[in-house]
Amino acid sequence: MKQKIFPNVDAAVADVLDGARIMFGGFGGAGFPNNLIQALARKGTKKITAISNNCGTRDGELGLLFKNGQISHVIASFPGPHANYFQERFATKEVTLELVPQGILCERMRAAAAGLLGFYTTVGVGTEVATGKEERVIDSQRCILESPIQADYAFIKAERADELGNLTYRLAARNFNPIMAMAAKITIVEAEEIVPVGAIEPENVVTPAIFVHRIVQAKGIRYAG
Amino acid sequence: MKQKIFPNVDAAVADVLDGARIMFGGFGGAGFPNNLIQALARKGTKKITAISNNCGTRDGELGLLFKNGQISHVIASFPGPHANYFQERFATKEVTLELVPQGILCERMRAAAAGLLGFYTTVGVGTEVATGKEERVIDSQRCILESPIQADYAFIKAERADELGNLTYRLAARNFNPIMAMAAKITIVEAEEIVPVGAIEPENVVTPAIFVHRIVQAKGIRYAG
Amino acid sequence: MPDKPRLTREQIAACAARELPDGAYVNLGWGIPNLIADYLPTGLTVFFHSENGILGMGRRARPGEEDYDLVDAMKVPVTLAPGASFFHQADAHLMTRGGHLDVAVLGGFQVSEKGDLANWKVPGARGPGGIGGAMDIAAGAKVLIVCMEHTTKDGAPKIVKHCTYPLTALACVDTIVTDLAVIDVRADGLVLREIAPGWTKKEIQELTGAPLL
């Protein structure tokens, strides 16, 4: 049987080609796959579509990829006050942005994960978010049609992975990671610790192994601010 | 602060009036809120719309309510080979049935829980399930529009509840319970054990307390077959 | 209809088991598919999914070992393989519908030459029938195998031009494993890939309601 464990982060992202659509877990400094992001920076993949809640913290998190000019389009809910490399490239139109309400961003990824082709929501009705979207009235409520967000890869940060790919997350570092892990074609996980099969209680698994394709052990990196 | 813990199952269902829409957890004999169902039989609530994967096992599980003539409509995926009281009342047209694919049943309840007004799926296209539903083509795939399933109550079986209403489930007795707990207006839980606040690890909570309105301690009842 | 031995249900299951790739995530439906777990080729590792919220289901429980909170989708007490996990039924079907299962194996009443499947309701049977997880699984699995007898008890073909039984899903079946043959459903038609010992292509064609390539 093919092993999911990779020897290092560079090997885990070695096939990520120019133009890839990549989901990046993390929120508020917690749960970012920073080791995988650094490996992607070393690899130099370009024209990335990034799907992430925000757009980096100075040169930390996604900031590094914006700084390097590797991202050409981003789908995010909140670029963030310290996303200066994103802001620069957005100002010069080197990067385009689709701004999505945070819960709808989650739900659109989940729709992709769940094989759904779209859903109706009241969120965004009457706002800029509704521009260009189908609107209708269901049960006397105005709502808009939102479509799934697919990706080629998800870069995920877990606390523990077993050798089959079952995952747990630490505290609020869970955030977007389990949703993205389900939504992408290939899910690449950096885990603080790789544990033997059976070390995670079946009832306590957060991301079942079916969603995980590559695992690499890496110690967390955190960016201040 | 209002306490969620009720002294007994009869008190927990005392306000369930005729015509109520009720979701019932459980699958394959596991995770059925049998004590609450028995309390509902004692109360004698009639004209219930039941939402459940199946329709009882002889006079066990929902069978008791069909036997008593308390259910007038049921939304289910698989009435089941031993649902003889349902079958009798279905044959005499005392009970009507909406048959829903199992995953779509889950997803329609989740849509209600998540405040979504409908979703498109390929499941059921070209089958009896599509009858009367809007059909369209999205991304070259034929799909149908499915609507949320709401309920007044969910009857839930948990292994452990803490005093605030955080829940865990035992093994595959989890099944429909966490989805229904999120989808109903009032969620009533029978738990094998009520534990002090803090006894369940925050990372291991399956149903967060926000979804739980009433808790009652009751030992599990199982029906053979 | 030639009165020659056909494969048993167990042999059909063994035949279908050889279709599973190593490391696959697999869902097994009611009937013959449920026997497959007992006939896995040596050295093959697959992970069994159950739509009631289990990944990594192990063998059936032995007498005395039963835990009725640990049952498969057929309500049969099972065990867990190492590395198993539990999740709720919506996530279980996110897996089925979302294309996360490598292979699903279902039983069938009829399969059409386009790969349409009918497997949940017999016309004229008493009661409303039951869908269960079949429609979600059929719509979403990367590869869908159907295991069934090649003909009905009356000798009528179950592989047909157009299904006459209520449909489960359109154009969903990839491979049909019967007591006479293994047949792949391709865009250009049904391809007869394997024939049961002692049978000829001509005999199988006569028992099949659509042309075999």
Add this chain to the structure above:
Amino acid sequence: MPDKPRLTREQIAACAARELPDGAYVNLGWGIPNLIADYLPTGLTVFFHSENGILGMGRRARPGEEDYDLVDAMKVPVTLAPGASFFHQADAHLMTRGGHLDVAVLGGFQVSEKGDLANWKVPGARGPGGIGGAMDIAAGAKVLIVCMEHTTKDGAPKIVKHCTYPLTALACVDTIVTDLAVIDVRADGLVLREIAPGWTKKEIQELTGAPLL
């Protein structure tokens, strides 16, 4: 504009805190709302939700106590109250959108007399702005309270006939708590319920862009 003292941000927060029912599940947004947790009336128990997947958030972490995997939606290290739980961001927003929060409190740039809210983007500001969880929260909370200054720094009303800033959601606000007043948004209009000490209804009406009942 009368040069009289107005409520401080902390006093606005304390005022909004009195709007919370006992036992409520509550989400607090950026700005003034985030101060509310420090001003809860004695004996009141509320449970704080954070859209990054925490229910039962406790007080902010003290120096030396910070764990950067345990932060609120503003990225501030927090603690847990007893009975807390973690879940992923989709479930966190299932709670916001699905009507599970009893009360949400958001900051605001403008609120219209119909209860439309604008709180995510200042026209003409550099960059694309950021929505975050505001649109989901505004659309779904059972009760939505907006805390803000009554007027802009230039003295212009922030409570208006029609919002001119980019909207967050239509007809979503139930109550506006400002440094001058507590105002309920009703079907028939804006109802002035409380007035800051030393102010008159007439003075407040002059600083408000829509009629107060």
